[in-house]
Amino acid sequence: MSVLAEALALSRLVQDDASWRLLRADNAPVVMSLLAAQFGDEQRRLPAEELFEALDHDLDRLREGGFELPLSGRGYAAAWREAGFLVRRPADGVRGETFELSPEAQQALRHIEQLRSPHSTVTESRLASIAGQLNRLAIDTDPDQTRRLASLHAERDRIDSQIERAQAGDLDTLDADRAGERLRDVLAQAGEIPADFARVRAEFETLNRRLRVSIVESDAAQSAVLDEVFRGVDLISDSDAGRSFAGFSALVLDPEVGAAFDDDVMQVLDREFTVELSPAQRRFLRRFITLMKDRSAEIHEVITTFARGLRRYVQSQDFQRDRVLTVRIREALAVGVDASKRIKPYRPIGMTLELSSVPLATVGSVVLHDPAELDASAPVEQHAIAEANLEAMRRIARETEIDFDELRGNVDDLLTKSENCTVAEVLTAHPATQGVASVVGLIALAASQGTRTGATEQVRWSGVDEVERRATVPQHRFTGRVL
Numbered sequence: 001m002s003v004l005a006e007a008l009a010l011s012r013l014v015q016d017d018a019s020w021r022l023l024r025a026d027n028a029p030v031v032m033s034l035l036a037a038q039f040g041d042e043q044r045r046l047p048a049e050e051l052f053e054a055l056d057h058d059l060d061r062l063r064e065g066g067f068e069l070p071l072s073g074r075g076y077a078a079a080w081r082e083a084g085f086l087v088r089r090p091a092d093g094v095r096g097e098t099f100e101l102s103p104e105a106q107q108a109l110r111h112i113e114q115l116r117s118p119h120s121t122v123t124e125s126r127l128a129s130i131a132g133q134l135n136r137l138a139i140d141t142d143p144d145q146t147r148r149l150a151s152l153h154a155e156r157d158r159i160d161s162q163i164e165r166a167q168a169g170d171l172d173t174l175d176a177d178r179a180g181e182r183l184r185d186v187l188a189q190a191g192e193i194p195a196d197f198a199r200v201r202a203e204f205e206t207l208n209r210r211l212r213v214s215i216v217e218s219d220a221a222q223s224a225v226l227d228e229v230f231r232g233v234d235l236i237s238d239s240d241a242g243r244s245f246a247g248f249s250a251l252v253l254d255p256e257v258g259a260a261f262d263d264d265v266m267q268v269l270d271r272e273f274t275v276e277l278s279p280a281q282r283r284f285l286r287r288f289i290t291l292m293k294d295r296s297a298e299i300h301e302v303i304t305t306f307a308r309g310l311r312r313y314v315q316s317q318d319f320q321r322d323r324v325l326t327v328r329i330r331e332a333l334a335v336g337v338d339a340s341k342r343i344k345p346y347r348p349i350g351m352t353l354e355l356s357s358v359p360l361a362t363v364g365s366v367v368l369h370d371p372a373e374l375d376a377s378a379p380v381e382q383h384a385i386a387e388a389n390l391e392a393m394r395r396i397a398r399e400t401e402i403d404f405d406e407l408r409g410n411v412d413d414l415l416t417k418s419e420n421c422t423v424a425e426v427l428t429a430h431p432a433t434q435g436v437a438s439v440v441g442l443i444a445l446a447a448s449q450g451t452r453t454g455a456t457e458q459v460r461w462s463g464v465d466e467v468e469r470r471a472t473v474p475q476h477r478f479t480g481r482v483l
Contacts, residue, residue, distance in 0.1 A: 018084030018104035023111070030067060034058055034076075035085065035101060036109055045100040047091060051077060103199040176273040183274065187281060201302055208306040215314065216322045258289045259454065266451050269479065279483060286451060402441040403434060408482045411445065420479045422446075424457045432461035439471070446476030453477055 014020055025031060038046060038054055046054075055073025063069055071079065077099060080086045085105040091098050101109070139151045265285050268274060274282075313319055343349075410430035414421045423442045432438035439461050457475040462468050 019108040022108040039101050045098045048097045051099050103202050179273040215319050261289050402437045407441045411478050411482045420477050422477055424459045427459055435463045449482055450476035450478045
């Protein structure tokens with residue numbers, strides 16, 4: 001590619017790519033800090049009203065710090081959606097909309113995070129990973145039986161040698177520096193996967209639109225897509241992207257893979273070289289497989305929705321109406337182009353076109369006149385101001401809400417005496433003061449911040465009637481301070 005062609009391609013990319021647009025924006029630091037604060041490391045999806053309220057709160061704090069920010073949270077969210085930084089979608093199951101980061105915005109935020117926390121990419125662990133994958137690729141694609149057998153025998157001899165050395169007590173463990181280097185590479189590679197799901201979803205959306213366009217624009221002689229849909233072929237799942245994602249999803253949903261990964265994470269986090277990890281990085285490793293499963297289920301739902309919608313679009317014959325409308329629009333455009341040579345666009349033609357849209361207003365905006373509102377004949381009732389009872393207010397709060405601060409203190413108190421503990425052990429040392437509410441709160445904390453062991457345990461507590469109760473629950477183990 002010549003220098004001119006490269007410059008023209010990059011110029012077009014500057015205008016079209018939202019990640020580049022975000023990085024070169026005048027208020028990029030403010031926009032990125034707001035997006036990172038609201039959507040976090042796990043790429044959350046937020047309801048529209050919740051996002052607007054949170055943005056208004058953060059904008060007030062930024063204005064106090066001297067930043068000139070004239071728009072409201074709703075205004076900035078609309079501007080960012082128009083710029084391609086946010087994606088707006090209808091909420092599932094309820095009325096309303098949700099916002100999430102676009103794939104380009106996630107890429108820009110990740111680039112800035114790498115600039116803030118740079119790490120060397122020329123590491124032993126990364127080179128070893130590349131060499132190992134290349135060697136495995138060479139073995140798996142080698143059609144020569146002799147070379148493949150020689151490679152497999154060499155690998156077996158190496159494993160046998162390691163087994164003999166381990167049996168003899170000669171354990172060659174990594175030092176802390178090299179182990180930390182490998183762990184940082186693992187975190188860097190794992191951190192890229194959640195952001196890939198947004199690009200996968202965008203790819204399926206583009207594929208869905210392309211298939212619909214091909215159905216509308218193809219004629220009777222070029223109706224291959226239409227014929228395949230009529231035969232029941234799932235073009236979304238059978239696409240290259242669909243088959244690639246199916247293989248990834250099958251690996252993520254494999255219970256053996258998930259259990260092995262969780263066990264490896266638990267063992268690695270117990271090593272001394274992981275003391276430098278932040279709480280966020282520890283939570284990310286513990287929740288990695290769960291996050292992958294949630295995102296995989298979401299993409300599966302998107303694929304199913306698109307496939308059903310495409311099949312319904314064809315079987316309902318709606319595509320024929322759209323074909324006719326497309327032909328009429330093209331004919332009108334052709335006539336307009338021909339007429340533009342003789343008639344100026346602003347010349348009056350003596351015809352009025354009534355638009356089909358009408359102004360809409362809710363009935364709730366109509367306020368009826370109530371004469372009773374002006375009647376002030378009723379005597380004004382006065383209420384004496386009484387002093388609030390702090391203990392009564394505390395009792396009401398404990399009766400209506402779970403005291404998570406107390407539960408966190410109980411877990412942290414037990415962790416000062418032992419390296420880890422389960423929900424049952426916490427309840428034995430600190431009985432449930434709120435009955436079953438304390439048990440539910442501990443299980444919720446364990447599910448979000450503990451580690452699932454795969455076993456079950458019995459928990460005991462006494463209710464308000466002082467009757468002892470018990471239940472069998474999945475066993476989770478707390479291994480670090482509860483946040």
